[in-house]
Amino acid sequence: MPLYAQNPSTPEACLGLESNVDRLNCYDFFFKPLIHQLQVDSTVTKKIDVDEDHAATEINNIQAKPNNIQAKPNKVRQKINQNLTNLFSLEMNEVERSHSLLDSRWELSKESKLGTWNLRAYQPIYILPAFWSSDKNEFPHSPNLNNTVDQDQNLKSLEAKFQLSLKTKALENIVGDNGDLWIGFTQSARWQVYNEDESRPFRETNYEPEASLMFRTNYHLFGLNGRLLGLSLNHQSNGRSDPLSRSWNRIILNLGLEKNNFTLMLRPWYRLDEDAKDDNNPDIKDYVGRGDLTAFYRKNNHDFSLLLRHSLKGGDKSHGAIQFDWSFPISGKLRGHFQLFDGYGESLIDYNHRATYAGIGVSLMNWY
Numbered sequence: 001m002p003l004y005a006q007n008p009s010t011p012e013a014c015l016g017l018e019s020n021v022d023r024l025n026c027y028d029f030f031f032k033p034l035i036h037q038l039q040v041d042s043t044v045t046k047k048i049d050v051d052e053d054h055a056a057t058e059i060n061n062i063q064a065k066p067n068n069i070q071a072k073p074n075k076v077r078q079k080i081n082q083n084l085t086n087l088f089s090l091e092m093n094e095v096e097r098s099h100s101l102l103d104s105r106w107e108l109s110k111e112s113k114l115g116t117w118n119l120r121a122y123q124p125i126y127i128l129p130a131f132w133s134s135d136k137n138e139f140p141h142s143p144n145l146n147n148t149v150d151q152d153q154n155l156k157s158l159e160a161k162f163q164l165s166l167k168t169k170a171l172e173n174i175v176g177d178n179g180d181l182w183i184g185f186t187q188s189a190r191w192q193v194y195n196e197d198e199s200r201p202f203r204e205t206n207y208e209p210e211a212s213l214m215f216r217t218n219y220h221l222f223g224l225n226g227r228l229l230g231l232s233l234n235h236q237s238n239g240r241s242d243p244l245s246r247s248w249n250r251i252i253l254n255l256g257l258e259k260n261n262f263t264l265m266l267r268p269w270y271r272l273d274e275d276a277k278d279d280n281n282p283d284i285k286d287y288v289g290r291g292d293l294t295a296f297y298r299k300n301n302h303d304f305s306l307l308l309r310h311s312l313k314g315g316d317k318s319h320g321a322i323q324f325d326w327s328f329p330i331s332g333k334l335r336g337h338f339q340l341f342d343g344y345g346e347s348l349i350d351y352n353h354r355a356t357y358a359g360i361g362v363s364l365m366n367w368y
Contacts, residue, residue, distance in 0.1 A: 101263045101296070101368040102227040102256045107169070108216035110177055116169045121365035122184045123165035124305075124325065126337045128361035131161040131190065135355040140244060142352070147243045147280045156195040159203060161339075161359055163188040174213070182212045190347060204347045210234040212254065221257060224264060228256030234269070238348045245280045246348035248272075261298040263368070267291055286317040287352045288345035296367050303327040303366045309345070319344050319354075327366045337363035 100108070107113045136155045141148040167184035174181065186208040193200050214230035232254060237247030249272040257264045268291035276282065289309035296305045303326070310320035321343025328336045341357040344350070 100227065100258065101261070101298070102258050103216075105368050106182075106214050106216075106228060106256075107180065108214075108227060113172060113180075114169075116172055119166055119168050121165065122167035123163065123186050124327070124337070124363055124367060125164055125365040126327075126339075126361060126363035127160075127162040128337065128339060128359035129160050129193075130158065130361065131339075131357065131359035132158050133355050133357050135353070137350050137353040137355070140349050140353070142243075142246075142281050143283055144277075144280060147245060149243050153203075154195075154198055155203060156192055158194050160191045160193045161189065161361075162191070165365075170211075175215075179213065179215050182214060183210075184212065185209045188347070204238060204349045206236060206238050206348050208234065208236045210252075214254070224257035224259050224262075226255070226257050228254060228265075230254035230256075236348065240349075242280070244349060246284075246351060247280055248284055249274075263296045265294040265296075267293075281348075281351055284345075284351050286311045286313060287319045289320055294367075298368070301329050303368070305367060309343070321345055327363050330362070333364070335363045335366070337361050 103109050103112050134157075136157055138152050138155060139149050163186065165184070165186040167182050169180050170183050171181035173179065187205065188208075189205040190203045191200070192198060192203050195201070210232050212230050212232040214228060217226050217229045219226040230253075232250075232252040234250045234252050235247070236250075238245065240246070250269040251272065252267050252269040255266040257266075271285055271290075273279070288311075290312045292307060292309040294305060294307050296303070298304075305325045307323040307325075308320070309322075311317055313319075321341065323339065323341045325340075326338045328338075330336050337360070339357070339359040342355075344352060344354050346355065346357050
């Protein structure tokens with residue numbers, strides 16, 4: 001019989017056992033009950049600690065409850081600030097940038113920025129040697145009697161039209177790494193090149209300088225990606241004296257959305273009114289409109305755009321226009337260009353004159 005089975009009085013008695021098995025069993029006799037008790041005590045202590053921590057947390061929550069109520073508005077403000085940050089912090093990956101038409105046009109992403117004072121195309125640049133009108137505006141008129149023509153201008157229905165449009169970035173990254181200031185200029189002319197009887201005059205030339213502050217954005221609407229938000233100060237005039245003078249100034253909001261090879265530009269505007277006696281075209285908003293929408297689509301190197309304008313008024317003031325452009329490849333960078341317009345305001349002198357216009361020619365630069 002081993003020594004520990006005779007109720008050894010101390011653990012030291014286990015040292016006298018020669019067999020390792022008997023010696024270990026002897027130690028178990030003394031220490032196993034103690035280890036079990038320690039495990040029980042530890043569990044109780046842990047439970048007490050957890051209960052105390054839980055109670056302390058509840059007390060703190062009760063004490064901090066008024067502060068939590070006050071903190072809720074702060075959390076709301078933080079959420080709003082985060083959403084605004086996300087709205088203006090678009091970071092497109094390489095694939096998105098390569099397919100982003102708006103990014104290529106306005107240098108929205110950080111990787112697309114080319115610096116300042118680089119000349120770039122703005123609106124389409126084209127020459128239409130044949131530009132035909134269904135209804136010549138022989139007597140341009142306006143509610144301002146100083147801008148009403150009473151002498152026949154002897155115009156031809158067939159003329160030529162061309163447009164030149166450039167822009168450059170004046171300031172870059174105005175707010176952090178976002179916000180660019182662009183300066184643009186567009187000139188379009190209608191040339192009575194086939195009107196030999198009247199010495200082939202330029203019937204109408206429109207000049208359109210503007211300054212635009214453009215920001216990249218990041219939101220989704222109707223399945224489209226909202227990429228652009230901007231504000232433009234726009235002046236448009238024909239540079240002529242009375243009674244043929246026409247001009248106006250606008251503040252234009254720019255909203256740009258896109259998906260793959262499709263873009264949508266929405267531009268509502270506000271006209272800056274002039275003194276009645278100096279206003280060459282006081283009712284221009286009711287004809288040219290209060291905003292426009294341009295849809296663009298590219299497929300197999302063919303570019304299609306559709307422009308819609310409307311006065312946003314009913315009854316006798318319900319006027320607008322639609323313009324369709326198709327640019328197609330000819331050879332290398334030379335492209336053909338077809339344009340069809342119907343409505344009011346094909347040019348400033350015709351702002352309140354409705355007609356259908358069709359033109360064919362070549363283009364060097366398109367919208368994108």
